[in-house]
Amino acid sequence: MIFTESKVCFAYSKVIFTKLSLFNQSYKKWGWIFLVPFLVLGLLCWHQEFSFSFLEINGFNNLTDELAIIGLIISLFLIGFSKVKEEDEMIYTIRAEAMRISIYINYLLIIIATLFIYDWDYLGVMAYNLFTPLLIYVSVFHFKLFRLRKL
Amino acid sequence: MYQFFISNYFDLGNYNMKNMLKVERAKLNLTQEDLAKRIGVSRQTINSIEKGKYIPSTLLTLKMSRVFGVPVNSFFELTEED
Structure with a gap:
């Protein structure tokens, strides 16, 4: 009994997962829009040691590279995992x-x-x-x- | 190597898969687009199946068989390679 129930549950969760596992189609364009600025920001950050002064905290820690990494990952995710x-x-x-x-x-x-x-x-x-x-x-x-x- | 990187390549071993989708479509006077809409896939998917580049799932095959009104075996055939 429990076995069949868990089986049904598993099948159902599989259905839910496949339905939820991709973003809506409209998110894709936002991914493309955000990709270019974050890519440029990331490259500048890494190679030119560029940083925004308003992202400075404690006087020595700058959050520009964190922003670039997170933004780049999110935009790539939106591009790659949105529905076509x-x-x-x-x-x-x-x-x-x-x-x-x-x-x-x-x-x-x-x-x-x-x-x-x-x-x-x-x-x-x-x-x-x-x-x-x-x-x-x-x-x-x-x-x-x-x-x-x-x- | 080219196929490894580019196309949807399935290793069928010693078997060959033939399909008579085109014939069945012609009998009902359906275009690729019509059939695709009827079973809820894109036209490119039907095109790839007809060309033998993509092997559809059982579910999709059964949907096709419902549209054509014939059993699956009459438009998909597994033959042994010589």
């Missing part, structure tokens, strides 16, 4: 495949970077690695969608 116009089972498959490929490429890049980059430069690899899985996933997924649209 016609979200059907093939899109689901393509999504899963894009994730698999992004993990492969990401770790391949890490291996290459580990072999050729040392010391403090390696910190840069780790900083970039915060975003590369999502970045590669988003680009592979959209490349596949682009190819699909031409059919």
